[in-house]
Amino acid sequence: MSRGSAAGKRVFHVSPAFLARASDMGEADRRLTFFTRAAGVVSTVAKSAWKSRKRFGGMLQRYVLLDIAWTEIQGKMPVLESVSLSASFWSILEEWDRVRYADYLLELAVEIFPQGGPKPKAFDLLLDGMRSLSAGESPEKVARRTETRFLSIGGWGPDLSGCRKCGKTDGMWYRFMPSNGGVMCESCAAGSGVRISLGAVKTWKALQGQNAHGRGRLQVSDGIAGELQAVIPKYVEYCLGKTLRSLQGI
Ligand SMILES: [Zn+2]
DSSP states (O other): OOOSSSSOOEEEEEEEEEEEEEEEETTTEEEEEEEETTTEEEEEEESSHHHHHHHHTTOOOTTEEEEEEEEEETTSOOEEEEEEEEEEOGGGGGOHHHHHHHHHHHHHHHHHOOSOSOOHHHHHHHHHHHHHHHTTOOHHHHHHHHHHHHHHHTTOOOBOSSOTTTOOOOOSEEEEEGGGTEEEEHHHHTTOSEEEEHHHHHHHHHHHHOOGGGTTTOOOOHHHHHHHHHHHHHHHHHHHTSOOGGGTTO
16 A cells, blocks of 8 residues: 555556456446466456446457456556457357366466466466367367466476386386375385376376477377376366366366
8 A cells, every 4th residue: 555645556457368257346347357468367347347348348258368458556456448359269169068178277277377477378378278179179188288287387296207205217007196296106105196007197297398389299098088187187176275166067
């Protein structure tokens, strides 16, 4: 809170963004939370819902890439000023599975990167995920690719270079141990953790390091995809310390 000056400085921001959440605020206002490239999670208020609807048209949709502008005065909630459509991914709406996974990717971005500040890598991964879902790529594969990289750049690892205790790298089976942020060989784990094959460990490791240009190159068998599906979303929830709403239906 500033003392002395009558009003704080008004700062204007623009950024590519995805709408993550919308809710009513009081009688007329709407609270709109975006995941933006320039400033991470931004919660804005859209003054007077019906006026906003007129002003922003039908553009305040999920699953579309927006360009938004907002103003901020220190100590106050940012105010949404303008919205324009940059790219639409309408085909996501054609299949329920795509919608559920698009919701999952949005929730992941907001939860894994809750701090403000520029988020170009995370934003571009989210954008790539939306584009891939819209193009009809398998939602599970898009989810694995996106969440493994989100975790990695969010600082959650996990460390998959070998057994966390003895360093063994050639076991056929490992145990994934969320609390250790990695895997242990069967003898070190002594029955705890979730059983995971060497192939699944290697695939996860490859997904972590894959850059955008390597996209689509990695062939994941159904067996390994199933193993990763059983382990990674749970690890995400472990890291965040909460259950994700969007995972309920997946
Ligand atoms: Zn070991």
